[in-house]
Amino acid sequence: MLDLKFVRENPELIREALRKRRAQFDLDELLELDEKRRALLVQADDLRALRNRVSDEIARMKKEKKDISGVVKEMKEVSEKIKGLEGELSVVEERIRELMLSLPNVPHESVPEGEDEEDNVVVRTWGEPREFSFEPRDHVEIGEKLGILDFERAAKIAGARFVLFRGAGALLERALINFMLDLHTREHGYEEYLPPFMANRDSFIGTGQLPKFEEDLFRVADTDFYLVPTAEVPVTNIVRGEILREEDLPLKMTAYTPCFRKEAGSYGRDVRGMIRQHQFDKVELVKITTPETSWEELESLTRDAEEVLKRLGLPYRVVTLCTGDLGFSAAKTYDIEVWLPSQGRYREISSCSNFTDFQARRAMIRYRPEGTKKVRYCHTLNGSGLAVGRTVVAILENYQQEDGSVIIPEALRPYMGGVERIAG
RNA sequence: GGAGAGAUGGCCGAGUCUGGCUGAAGGCAACCGCCUGCUAAGCGGUUGAACGGGUAAAACCGUUCCGAGGGUUCGAAUCCCUCUCUCUCCGCCA
Incomplete structure (x- = not known):
């Protein structure tokens, strides 16, 4: 498997390697999914950060015997949203993994180019x-x-x-x-x-x-x-x-x-x-x-x-x-x-x-x-x-x-x- | 095949009954200082990974990870379910 970050940053190098190998691979699909994945990740991470913060808050409020029903209800919604994003994310990540596992290694520069x-x-x-x-x-x-x-x-x-x-x-x-x-x-x-x-x-x-x-x-x-x-x-x-x-x-x-x-x-x-x-x-x-x-x-x-x-x-x-x-x-x-x-x-x-x-x-x-x-x-x-x-x-x-x-x-x-x- | 016990960081090992400032006590090991004829001992400090953001590169910030996968919950190492593996005893067997 190659480093996804490396693929992202060097798409032309990968394209050239695939061409030299005479290999079929949908690099564009991979790059698009990668972008989608990162967008979803940022959203999910932000929501999780919020949830973590508020959960701590709830613990404190509970100790002080304050009413927490309002925040709990809010967080329930946040958790639902996170679950939705995680679902989308896992579909995207599974496909990325599939693609990454079928992407061949990059030939060393000393390898002669040829058909067979x-x-x-x-x-x-x-x-x-x-x-x-x-x-x-x-x-x-x-x-x-x-x-x-x-x-x-x-x-x-x-x-x-x-x-x-x-x-x-x-x-x-x-x-x-x-x-x-x-x-x-x-x-x-x-x-x-x-x-x-x-x-x-x-x-x-x-x-x-x-x-x-x-x-x-x-x-x-x-x-x-x-x-x-x-x-x-x-x-x-x-x-x-x-x-x-x-x-x-x-x-x-x-x-x-x-x-x-x-x-x-x-x-x-x-x-x-x-x-x-x-x-x-x-x-x-x-x-x-x-x-x-x-x-x-x-x-x-x-x-x-x-x-x-x-x-x-x-x-x-x-x-x-x-x-x-x-x-x-x-x-x-x-x-x-x-x-x-x-x-x-x-x-x-x-x-x-x-x-x-x-x-x-x-x-x-x-x-x-x-x-x-x-x-x-x-x-x-x-x-x-x-x-x-x-x-x-x-x-x-x-x-x-x-x-x-x-x-x-x-x-x-x-x-x-x-x-x-x-x-x- | 039957019965039971367990799986936590590089390793050992707490925490699980009683869910919340625990990335995780304590110890070992390693590394860096100090001390020291040398070594050992001692003292002080440091030490996980992945992903994302950020940066010239760092720093830094966020998320995730306590065998794996689901579930409950505002919140799970901790509660529930399934699976895998390891160990002990019994049976069978090269």
């Missing part, structure tokens, strides 16, 4: 895609041949867009989770959490998934719970409604969770294999920082995520999302894309964003700068570090051998009980 992912800008590239002496297979073929991925039975159990890991496949998934968590906690200074995998509505509003993106979420029937689509939701909301101490910032948190997504509107996209699943594992990185440090923290967070790929020896590149591709809550996002030989291109495996104070304002995450009384909103950031399922895909495809076996990257072997190769 075609206009994203490559920042850097690491590693060389391997030259194959044979036609590289995709992860579905590799995994099924090795008996470690089973899509057919997963479909029987649950349906499309699920996978069943088996044997070395299950071990590989688990090893990656542990490897990533260890790297981030032991070397990158993050604290590990293991949060609930379901969260309530307020949490989802806090990080911006609700109310706008309900159709992407699984809701648990007859409850107020939604399955988390990313650990960003439960982890960022750990400090929802809190005023933090500056000396405790930045908070650096990491968590493994499964992620549940409906993938509504992606019918026909990535239908094969485990690129796009209703359930996948992810290790997430979350930072809560001061406004002064958030941009450098975005850089280091991205590097922390990249480090996973470096250690695994997987070629990747980093792109800056253009304004048209930028997520609703983000001010700037780097996607990390890993090389997939079967597709001959880079595919997203991590998304690292600075949300500035957008989520913090929704979730009321604030801090008190040292030596001052005024509280300020924190900046929140997060990034995948990494999407585990897609990492499995990348390992299977990049490390496949002509005989169908797969070499395990060295860094991962301690987590695999020393296994160096998965063979059929």
Whole structure:
């Protein structure tokens, strides 16, 4: 959520931001309602001030045994008037809130303008895609041949867009989770959490998934719970409604969770294999920082995520999302894309964003700068570090051998009980 | 699932029966002074948030906030209703 006062005072800046994002939003309605709200507020406040004054007066008169019936009658009318104004006010405020919750964040000035992912800008590239002496297979073929991925039975159990890991496949998934968590906690200074995998509505509003993106979420029937689509939701909301101490910032948190997504509107996209699943594992990185440090923290967070790929020896590149591709809550996002030989291109495996104070304002995450009384909103950031399922895909495809076996990257072997190769 | 207790400021904790100068006693913590070889102790002071008005910016003024939402009343932390959460005991259970 943006600051309404800021919107009021900088309407052209907001209009420009919306244009760059290619976003639809009725800014004029918001500005009109805001004006109406303030007019109503002044009226109501004045009447309440009157009532408060006279109420004190009544208390005094009562003590002095004076007749109060006249004033009481008058105040009864004032109270009725206040009630009427409050009714009008709550209608206006509810609509303002609706609008504010669906107004996207302002892109950072360094974000390139563009329509869609075609206009994203490559920042850097690491590693060389391997030259194959044979036609590289995709992860579905590799995994099924090795008996470690089973899509057919997963479909029987649950349906499309699920996978069943088996044997070395299950071990590989688990090893990656542990490897990533260890790297981030032991070397990158993050604290590990293991949060609930379901969260309530307020949490989802806090990080911006609700109310706008309900159709992407699984809701648990007859409850107020939604399955988390990313650990960003439960982890960022750990400090929802809190005023933090500056000396405790930045908070650096990491968590493994499964992620549940409906993938509504992606019918026909990535239908094969485990690129796009209703359930996948992810290790997430979350930072809560001061406004002064958030941009450098975005850089280091991205590097922390990249480090996973470096250690695994997987070629990747980093792109800056253009304004048209930028997520609703983000001010700037780097996607990390890993090389997939079967597709001959880079595919997203991590998304690292600075949300500035957008989520913090929704979730009321604030801090008190040292030596001052005024509280300020924190900046929140997060990034995948990494999407585990897609990492499995990348390992299977990049490390496949002509005989169908797969070499395990060295860094991962301690987590695999020393296994160096998965063979059929 | 059954029975009971509770939810007040950064924290602890009064106030609720008996509605009104209580943004909220007292304590702790933090900050600023003083004192002091240093530290501790001691003394004095300061310290909530949101919104609106106001200002160059402050100061300042008003309103709202005692888990959430309704109601009663001239007036609600205090009375009534609904909900949420926490704790204790019983039952069931991984």
